[in-house]
Amino acid sequence: MVNYYKGANQLDNTYAIEMLNITKRFPGIIANDNVSLQLRKGEIHALLGENGAGKSTLMSVLFGLYQAEEGIIKKDGVEVHINDPNDANALGIGMVHQHFKLVECFTVLDNIIMGVEPVGALGILQKRQAREKVMAISEKYGLHVDPDALVRDISVGMQQRTEILKMLYRENEILIFDEPTAVLTPQEIEDLMQIMRNLVKEGKSILFISHKLAEIMAVSDRCTVLRKGKHVGTVDTNKTSMEELSAMMVGRNVNFHVQKGPAKLGEVVLEVSGITVASKVHKNNAVKKVSFKVRRGEIVCIAGIDGNGQTELVHGITGLEPLVEGKIKLCGQDISNASIRQRNVKGMSHIPEDRHKHGLILDYSLEDNLILETYFQPRFTSKAGFLKRDNIRDYSEKLIEQYDVRSSQGPATRARSMSGGNQQKAIVAREIDKNPELLVAVQPTRGLDVGAIEYIHHQLIAQRDDGKAVLLVSLELDEVMDIPDRILVMYEGEIVGQFDPKKTTEEELGLYMAGAKRMEVKA
Amino acid sequence: MKKNFFRREGVQSLLASLICILLGLFIGYIVLLIINPKGAFTAIMTVVKNFFTYSKPSAQAKYLGNTLVKSAPLLMCALSIMFAYKVGLFNIGASGQYCAGTCACLYAALKWHWSWLGCLALAILAGAAFGAVVGLLKSYCNVNEVISGIMLNWIILYGTNMLLTQVKEPTSPYTYPVRAEAPQALLPTLGLGTIFNNNIYVTIAIPLAIIMAIAIMIILDKTRFGYELKATGFNRSAAKYCGMAEKRNIILTLAISGALAGMGASLLYQTGFVQWECTTSSVPAMGFNGIAATFLGGLNPIGTIFSSYFIQHITAGGAYVDKTMYCSQISDLISALIIYLCGFVLFLKFAMNRILDRWEEKKRLAQASAEKGGNV
Numbered sequence: 001m002v003n004y005y006k007g008a009n010q011l012d013n014t015y016a017i018e019m020l021n022i023t024k025r026f027p028g029i030i031a032n033d034n035v036s037l038q039l040r041k042g043e044i045h046a047l048l049g050e051n052g053a054g055k056s057t058l059m060s061v062l063f064g065l066y067q068a069e070e071g072i073i074k075k076d077g078v079e080v081h082i083n084d085p086n087d088a089n090a091l092g093i094g095m096v097h098q099h100f101k102l103v104e105c106f107t108v109l110d111n112i113i114m115g116v117e118p119v120g121a122l123g124i125l126q127k128r129q130a131r132e133k134v135m136a137i138s139e140k141y142g143l144h145v146d147p148d149a150l151v152r153d154i155s156v157g158m159q160q161r162t163e164i165l166k167m168l169y170r171e172n173e174i175l176i177f178d179e180p181t182a183v184l185t186p187q188e189i190e191d192l193m194q195i196m197r198n199l200v201k202e203g204k205s206i207l208f209i210s211h212k213l214a215e216i217m218a219v220s221d222r223c224t225v226l227r228k229g230k231h232v233g234t235v236d237t238n239k240t241s242m243e244e245l246s247a248m249m250v251g252r253n254v255n256f257h258v259q260k261g262p263a264k265l266g267e268v269v270l271e272v273s274g275i276t277v278a279s280k281v282h283k284n285n286a287v288k289k290v291s292f293k294v295r296r297g298e299i300v301c302i303a304g305i306d307g308n309g310q311t312e313l314v315h316g317i318t319g320l321e322p323l324v325e326g327k328i329k330l331c332g333q334d335i336s337n338a339s340i341r342q343r344n345v346k347g348m349s350h351i352p353e354d355r356h357k358h359g360l361i362l363d364y365s366l367e368d369n370l371i372l373e374t375y376f377q378p379r380f381t382s383k384a385g386f387l388k389r390d391n392i393r394d395y396s397e398k399l400i401e402q403y404d405v406r407s408s409q410g411p412a413t414r415a416r417s418m419s420g421g422n423q424q425k426a427i428v429a430r431e432i433d434k435n436p437e438l439l440v441a442v443q444p445t446r447g448l449d450v451g452a453i454e455y456i457h458h459q460l461i462a463q464r465d466d467g468k469a470v471l472l473v474s475l476e477l478d479e480v481m482d483i484p485d486r487i488l489v490m491y492e493g494e495i496v497g498q499f500d501p502k503k504t505t506e507e508e509l510g511l512y513m514a515g516a517k518r519m520e521v522k523a
Numbered sequence: 524m525k526k527n528f529f530r531r532e533g534v535q536s537l538l539a540s541l542i543c544i545l546l547g548l549f550i551g552y553i554v555l556l557i558i559n560p561k562g563a564f565t566a567i568m569t570v571v572k573n574f575f576t577y578s579k580p581s582a583q584a585k586y587l588g589n590t591l592v593k594s595a596p597l598l599m600c601a602l603s604i605m606f607a608y609k610v611g612l613f614n615i616g617a618s619g620q621y622c623a624g625t626c627a628c629l630y631a632a633l634k635w636h637w638s639w640l641g642c643l644a645l646a647i648l649a650g651a652a653f654g655a656v657v658g659l660l661k662s663y664c665n666v667n668e669v670i671s672g673i674m675l676n677w678i679i680l681y682g683t684n685m686l687l688t689q690v691k692e693p694t695s696p697y698t699y700p701v702r703a704e705a706p707q708a709l710l711p712t713l714g715l716g717t718i719f720n721n722n723i724y725v726t727i728a729i730p731l732a733i734i735m736a737i738a739i740m741i742i743l744d745k746t747r748f749g750y751e752l753k754a755t756g757f758n759r760s761a762a763k764y765c766g767m768a769e770k771r772n773i774i775l776t777l778a779i780s781g782a783l784a785g786m787g788a789s790l791l792y793q794t795g796f797v798q799w800e801c802t803t804s805s806v807p808a809m810g811f812n813g814i815a816a817t818f819l820g821g822l823n824p825i826g827t828i829f830s831s832y833f834i835q836h837i838t839a840g841g842a843y844v845d846k847t848m849y850c851s852q853i854s855d856l857i858s859a860l861i862i863y864l865c866g867f868v869l870f871l872k873f874a875m876n877r878i879l880d881r882w883e884e885k886k887r888l889a890q891a892s893a894e895k896g897g898n899v
Contacts, residue, residue, distance in 0.1 A: 025888075320764065341766030350764070358764040363757045368750070372765040381747040 015077065016041045016174050016205040017062070017093070022071035024057055031057040032068070035231045037224050039174065044196055044206045046216040046237070048249055049226035050450060055209050058226070059176055062207075063095055064088045094167030095176040100159050102151045108162050109134060109147035112169050130169075137168045141198045156307075157188040164195065175199065176207045181215055185305050186510035193219045211249070213242045225249055250450050258454075260461045263485040266296025268332075269438050269469035270317070275326030277309075277316040285324060286312035288493040292521075294438065299460060299470040301484035301501075303477075305513050309493035310473045311353060314442050317471075318350045319343050320358075331437055344373050347437030351427055351444045353473070359427045360415045367396035367411035370430050403429035404455075421452035428459055439463050442473040457483055477506050491515045529879060536821030539871040540830065543819060547861030554860065555849070562848040570857055573840035581720045588719030590839045591832070592796050595732040596621070598831035599787025600813030602732075602739050603650075605822055607668075607780040609743055611756030614777060616657050616672025617784040618810025619679040620650040624785030625807070626683035628792055629799055632708030633690035633699050642708045643789045650785020651778045653679060658777030662770035668777065676806045688801045696802040702795035710793045728790035733828055735783065740824040752776055784810060812838075812862060819865035830865070837861055 017039040024032040032054045039045045049055045060066045062073065064082040072079050075091050082088050088095075102111050113130045120126045134147055143161045151159060160180060167175055177196070181189045196206055196219055210216055216223055217237060225232040225248040232248045271293050279286035286309040294300045302310050315321035317328060319340040327336045335343055352358035360369050371380055371392055379391055396411040405425045407413035415423060424444065431439065441460060445453040460483060464470050474480050480487055481501050489497040489512040496518035499509065511517045528534060548567060555563035569576060574586030600617050607614035614620075627649035628642040637645070653675060660666040691698050701708055702723075710726035719725050743749040755762040755772040762769045787809065791797060816834050820827035838858040 025884075318764075339766065340763065344766050352764060357758070357760045359761065361754050361758045361761050364754065368754075372754070372761070375747060375750055385746045385748055387745060387747055387750060 014040060016075070017207075018074040018077075019058065019062060020072050020074065022058065022061055022068045022073075024054075024061055024066055024068045030229050032061070033229045034071070035226065035229070036071075037231075038234075039205050039207055040222075041205050042200050042203055043221040044200055044208055044219055046220035046223040047207060047209045047226070048211060048213075048216060048223055048245060050211065050249060053226040053249075054229040055226055056178070057229075059095070059178065059207070059209060062088065063093065063176070089170060089172070092171065092173040093176065094170060094172030094174070096160065096163040096167065096178060096180055098178045098180075098182060100163055102159060102162060104152040105150060107148050107150055108145050108154065108158075108165075111151055111162055112147075112165050114166075116170060134165060134169060137165060141168065141202070142195060143168075157184055157191065160184070160192070161195070173203075174205050174207070176209070178209045179211075180208070181210065181212060182306075185514040186507075187514050187516075189215065213245050216245065217242060227251055258457050258461065258482050261465070263299075263464065264297045264467075266467060268293045268295050269330065270294040270471065271327075271329040272317065273327045273329075275313075275316050275328060276324040277312040277321055278324055279309075279312060280321075284493075286493050287316060289326065290490075290493070290495055291326075292488055292495060294469040294471050296467050296469055297464055298486060299464050299472055299484040300486045300488060301472040301474055301480050302488050302490050303474060303480040303509060303513065304490035306475050308490050308513075310442070310490055312493075313490070314350075314353070314440060314473055318348065318440060344434075349431035349434050349436035349439045351424075351431050351439070351441040353442035353446075355420075355423055355427055360423060362414070362416040364415060365411060366400070366405070366407055366413045366415055366418070366426060367392050369415050369426060370396045370399050370411075372430065373434065399426075399429045399433055402433075405429060421448050424448060424452065424456065428456060432459060432463060436468060438469045438471065440471045440473075443475060444472070445474075445476070445479065477509065480509065481506060488521065489513055491518070495521045497521065527879060527883070529875065533821075535872050535875055536823065536826060536868070539868045539875065540819050540821060540826070540865075542871055543865050543867050544833070544861070546867070547864030550864060551857040551860045554856070555853070558853070559848050562845055566844045566849060566853075567857070569843045569845070570837050570840040573836050573843070576840075576843050584718070584720040585722050586839075588716070588722030588725045589796075590835050591719075591729050592722075592724045592726075592794055593791065593839065594832045594835040595728045596787035596791040596809055597812055597816055597835050598732045598736060598828060599783050599790060600809050601816035601820065601827045601831050602736055602824065603780045603783035603787070604810075604813045605817045605820070605824065605827060606739055606743075606783060607776055608817060608822065609756055610752045610772070610776040611759070612661070612668050612773065612776060612780075614654070614657070614672060614780045614784075615669050615810075615814070616653065616675055616777075617780065617813055618806040618808075619672065619676035620653050620781040620784035621788045621807055621810050622676070622679045622683050623649040623653050623781075624788030625792055625799055626679075626686055627785065628708070628789040629698055629701070630686055630690065632701055632705040632793065636705055636707060639708050639710050639793055642793060643710075643786065646785045646789035647782045648785070650788070651782035654781020654784075655774055655778040657781075658774035661777070662773040676810075680803065680806050683799070684801050684803060687799050691801045696800050697798040698801065700795060700798055701793065708793055709795055710790070724794045724796040726794050728794055732787075732790060735786070736824040736828050739783075743824075784813075815862040815865040818868045821868065834858075834862055834865070 015038050019035070019037045022032050022035045023030065035054065035058055037047070037058065047055050057066065061068045062082065064084045064087050067083070073082060074080065080091060082091065103114065109127065109131055112134055118126045118129050131147060137143070138145060143165055145158055145161050145165060146154065151162065180192060184192060200206060208220055220237050222234055223237050223245065224234040225245065227249060273291045274289045275287060276285050276289055277287040290313060292300070302313065304310055312321060316323050319338065323336055327334060329335065330343065330346055330348060333346065335346065356362060361372070374380060380388055382388060393411055399405070400410065403425055406422050407418050428444070444456050448456070460470055460472065472484055484501055487499040487501055487504070487509070488495050489509060491513060492515065497512040498521045548571065552563060552567045555566050573590060574583050577583050577586060600621055603617045603620070604614055624646035628646040631637040631642045631645045657668050657671050657675060660671045661668045687698050710728050712726045715727070716722045716725040743753065751767050752772055755767060755769045759769050762772070792799070812834055816827055816831040819834065820830035841855060841858045844853055
């Protein structure tokens with residue numbers, strides 16, 4: 001039975017979990033500063049905050065990965081100590097991590113029972129029992145999975161359902177979802193929300209971590225907002241608005257829309273004709289005969305769900321992966337087989353998707369990272385092959401100043417010790433200062449806070465207004481709708497739709513991104 | 524904020540190395556105690572003293588010279604491993620490349636009667652060639668350099684034994700002495716031996732090795748080439764992204780690493796100090812000791828000069844341990860123990876930082892609570 005008591009005489013067991021006055025410090029920062037979170041039984045409670053607001057830290061404290069220095073955790077009104085994830089599990093707390101923790105070469109059923117395998121005499125697995133239990137749970141909550149399929153063969157949505165089944169199989173009562181919608185199509189998100197509603201109907205309590213306001217408004221009962229490690233407030237979702245939530249999250253009113261003038265199109269800078277790129281993950285091609293053009297003075301955005309070939313497309317264009325077939329022209333010159341260095345020199349800049357893997361050498365200083373693509377030029381290297389350290393220092397100081405890259409020790413700061421936003425600013429500075437003809441920006445705002453996102457959007461638009469061609473790849477619908485002058489939707493390695501952002505809706509894009517609709521697109 | 528003295532990279536490296544040395548000596552002492560408690564302290568002191576065992580300064584100088592002669596090749600092997608390590612590669616094949624260098628310089632000296640410079644050059648080339656093989660396999664076939672390096676070690680070893688059998692003494696398994704058979708291949712001494720009580724084995728090998736250490740430091744820190752190599756080592760994907768020829772860099776690195784090891788062999792065998800035993804059934808330990816010297820030297824070329832000397836010092840010192848109390852293998856065992864502990868430098872640095880983190884955190888917390896007026 002679920003009871004809600006309000007006011008002074010609350011019964012202790014109203015709350016499934018209470019985290020009271022939690023403080024957790026890391027060297028140099030207070031990740032959680034006197035944060036409280038109360039999860040009622042049978043509610044969906046959203047936890048909202050920007051990156052670095054302390055959401056993950058708070059959940060890690062609850063899950064036993066970190067110990068709080070101050071504050072207490074109560075379960076059903078009784079104080080508990082959670083020292084490691086096993087304790088959390090014993091208390092019925094389960095978590096679906098943002099990056100699934102599944103064994104790819106095991107079946108769905110094996111993944112679900114892993115760690116709590118039912119064994120009979122002599123340690124022999126008794127899978128039939130387990131299968132019956134899994135099927136019963138799956139039916140009860142509408143979690144459709146194929147128990148005998150290998151995890152690597154099933155869709156991301158089904159992998160997520162497997163993760164949820166894992167929690168339910170362990171009879172967890174408190175379910176934590178860490179940004180569960182990031183990898184799903186709009187349709188799969190709708191299914192997930194229905195599942196979440198079913199779960200609370202059966203008495204489970206859900207903590208839902210997200211920074212997507214629309215989803216929070218749609219599915220949660222209450223919402224706790226964190227900002228810079230502090231508890232800003234907890235509100236009833238049906239008594240608030242997206243504007244209020246975002247103001248709480250950011251601390252000021254955010255302009256959701258970027259101001260920009262009309263595009264002034266020039267000649268074609270990038271011409272991609274019929275390119276095919278092989279996949280590194282499976283045997284099929286990740287990009288299949290894609291053609292499009294990007295002109296001077298426009299931003300073209302490749303939209304789509306993660307994993308539909310966008311990464312490989314960019315790798316093909318920038319030269320990180322060879323083309324199977326097709327041609328790429330940059331300013332009229334064929335660069336299909338050019339090396340990465342040649343493409344760079346001919347005016348291609350690339351803000352990579354993964355700034356730690358490709359964008360930076362984390363153990364190099366900031367100044368050494370800023371010359372990563374220009375170090376061989378005579379201004380930085382003498383004829384004898386010695387680096388001109390003074391010039392490098394002057395140049396990096398100029399860029400740091402101009403692009404407002406903040407770091408503790410200026411040019412000598414190790415890139416690893418910088419914040420994500422400033423690392424990205426450093427990459428943007430390096431790529432834009434090369435004065436490219438074409439700027440390829442792949443998820444340039446991923447993981448950044450609102451301030452840094454605004455900054456990077458302004459830089460992209462400034463490049464476009466400066467007569468450069470910009471190719472943007474984005475997974476964020478807000479960004480897709482706001483920044484580009486033209487949207488190309490990619491689905492399973494093909495361009496399946498072309499839209500004017502002013503004349504389309506997120507719903508329409510969603511149908512194309514999910515493969516439900518397609519149109520012929522001519523380059 | 525003032526940087527903590529113990530946070531400095533140089534201070535940490537030096538401290539960690541010294542702690543490792545003391546720890547190694549201590550454990551060596553414990554082992555000696557277990558075997559025979561009576562002579563343990565004398566024995567460990569003998570290891571530390573090495574040539575100071577001799578009371579006459581002239582003898583001391585002579586045996587210091589001998590230790591230095593063997594330090595030079597060790598330094599080259601350490602440089603070889605360090606150079607590869609800076610580029611993110613673990614060149615465990617340095618032993619084999621050293622062995623290839625041995626084969627090349629001895630064969631050229633004894634069979635073809637080449638001059639010293641020719642023999643030296645051939646040894647460098649041989650080492651570089653085998654380094655390049657590992658590099659090619661690594662960059663084009665993605666074969667782990669440790670696996671291919673180790674397996675190649677054995678191929679090189681038996682190849683060396685086979686080739687050098689052609690120039691061995693008929694009655695012993697040893698190659699002809701270079702001093703007697705091929706004096707033209709001896710490295711010039713430039714009169715350096717006179718400093719060490721006319722030690723004839725002291726040659727330009729010693730200053731040459733030190734010059735190489737300095738050259739390596741300059742290449743890594745000051746040049747575009749070093750910038751590229753280190754970038755490839757730290758992050759191969761990023762190096763590729765920014766247009767560096769990351770495959771070429773890997774091959775080049777391992778070739779240079781191999782060249783350094785090969786040169787090391789020439790710097791020892793062309794002094795005439797030792798002869799190759801054609802029935803050797805294990806790869807020369809020089810390359811493996813080089814790993815310890817690299818880490819003990821804090822991965823710094825200059826530090827490596829001192830650590831190589833130290834390791835050679837205790838290895839030589841081990842030979843003076845009283846054989847009536849301990850079996851003859853004890854000297855190797857003790858030096859091996861100390862060398863093993865030398866590999867713990869990185870771990871110790873890590874531990875030191877952890878302790879510092881905790882200490883600073885405590886101090887900060889105390890400060891914070893003091894500011895609050897003791898209100899925690």
